[in-house]
Amino acid sequence: GAGVSQSPSNKVTEKGKDVELRCDPISGHTALYWYRQRLGQGLEFLIYFQGNSAPDKSGLPSDRFSAERTGESVSTLTIQRTQQEDSAVYLCASSLMASSETQYFGPGTRLLVL
Amino acid sequence: DQQVKQNSPSLSVQEGRISILNCDYTNSMFDYFLWYKKYPAEGPTFLISISSIKDKNEDGRFTVFLNKSAKHLSLHIVPSQPGDSAVYFCAASSDSGTYKYIFGTGTRLKVLA
Numbered sequence: 001g002a003g004v005s006q007s008p009s010n011k012v013t014e015k016g017k018d019v020e021l022r023c024d025p026i027s028g029h030t031a032l033y034w035y036r037q038r039l040g041q042g043l044e045f046l047i048y049f050q051g052n053s054a055p056d057k058s059g060l061p062s063d064r065f066s067a068e069r070t071g072e073s074v075s076t077l078t079i080q081r082t083q084q085e086d087s088a089v090y091l092c093a094s095s096l097m098a099s100s101e102t103q104y105f106g107p108g109t110r111l112l113v114l
Numbered sequence: 115d116q117q118v119k120q121n122s123p124s125l126s127v128q129e130g131r132i133s134i135l136n137c138d139y140t141n142s143m144f145d146y147f148l149w150y151k152k153y154p155a156e157g158p159t160f161l162i163s164i165s166s167i168k169d170k171n172e173d174g175r176f177t178v179f180l181n182k183s184a185k186h187l188s189l190h191i192v193p194s195q196p197g198d199s200a201v202y203f204c205a206a207s208s209d210s211g212t213y214k215y216i217f218g219t220g221t222r223l224k225v226l227a
Contacts, residue, residue, distance in 0.1 A: 004157065031213060042118065042203065043158070043217035056214065091157055098213045105150075105157030 002026065004106035006092050012112045013082055021077040021109045025094030032075050033095075033103060034067060038088040046090075049075060050098050082113045117141045118206050120218035128226050133191040135221050137204030140185065144206040148215065149178060149189045152201045161202070162189070194225045 005024045013019050025032050034046040045059040049069045060066070064082075069075040079086055089110050093103035119138045127133045137147075145166035150158035164171040164178045164187065171178050177190045191198055201222045205215040 009155075033213065035217075040219065042116070042120075042219040043205075043215075045214050045216070048213050059214075093157070095213070102148075102160045102163075103213075103215065105159065107155060107157045 004092055004094055004104055006090075006106040006109050008109060009107065010110045010112075012114065014114055015084060016081055018078065018080045019082055019111065021079075021090050021092075021111070023075045023077070023092030023094075023106060025073065025075070025092070026104055027073075029094035029096055029104075030072060031095045031098040031103075032069055033093045034075070034077050035091040035093065036061075036088045037091060037108075038085075043091060046077070048098070079111075082111075084113050087111055087113045116219070117144075118204055118216045118218040120202075120204055120221050122221050123219070124222040124224070126224045126226060127194045129196060130193045133189075133194045133198065133223055133225065135189040135191075135202050135204075135223065137187045137189075137218055138185060139187075139206050139216075141206070141208065141216075142185070143208040144216075146207045147178070147180060147187050148205045148207075149176075150203045150205060150217075151198075152203060152220070158203055191223075194223075196225050196227050199223055199225050 007022045032049040035043040048056045064080045067077045089108040091108045093105045095103045148163040149161040152158040180187045201220045203220045204218040
């Protein structure tokens with residue numbers, strides 16, 4: 001079956017521009033997660049969705065970051081007024097339920113802010 | 115403050131030998147640990163996990179050992195194969211937030227043919 005997909009796979013943008021990153025989770029997975037991996041660092045939790053609600057936004061680094069999920073399916077992570085320190089690989093994962101042991105990851109979106 | 119640490123950024127092992135990847139954590143509330151494997155340009159894939167009620171979990175060539183008193187876990191791969199060459203991430207979670215995995219920085223394993 002289809003896994004988690006993300007688009008675009010790569011994005012180069014200029015400082016100050018807004019970007020939208022998309023995640024399509026595995027069908028039927030109610031939980032969806034966004035992570036960020038900056039160069040030389042581990043995966044950093046950003047936000048988690050249960051259905052269309054985000055009970056935990058504690059990982060979002062600033063108010064320039066927002067995310068939404070619709071139809072208990074697709075999620076969009078938006079970064080406004082991008083900064084160079086936003087350059088990273090943004091990974092999306094989904095799991096059957098929030099308490100599920102295994103999160104299935106997408107391939108990531110590599111964002112470069114010039 | 116890095117709660118999950120993988121102090122070896124890279125490791126090279128000869129094919130057929132044992133690979134040992136190490137992970138240390140600082141939060142004593144962590145009670146569930148996982149290992150993920152990541153190939154270039156792909157997302158991490160789940161490999162093996164262990165609950166804090168156990169000290170060993172085995173799945174084929176992969177075994178994870180947990181030493182709670184030392185706050186240390188390790189992944190053993192034996193025998194190592196060239197296809198095992200990847201970046202391995204250790205992750206941990208606590209009961210209060212099972213969804214919020216804290217990941218280490220990864221160890222790049224290279225298995226030499």
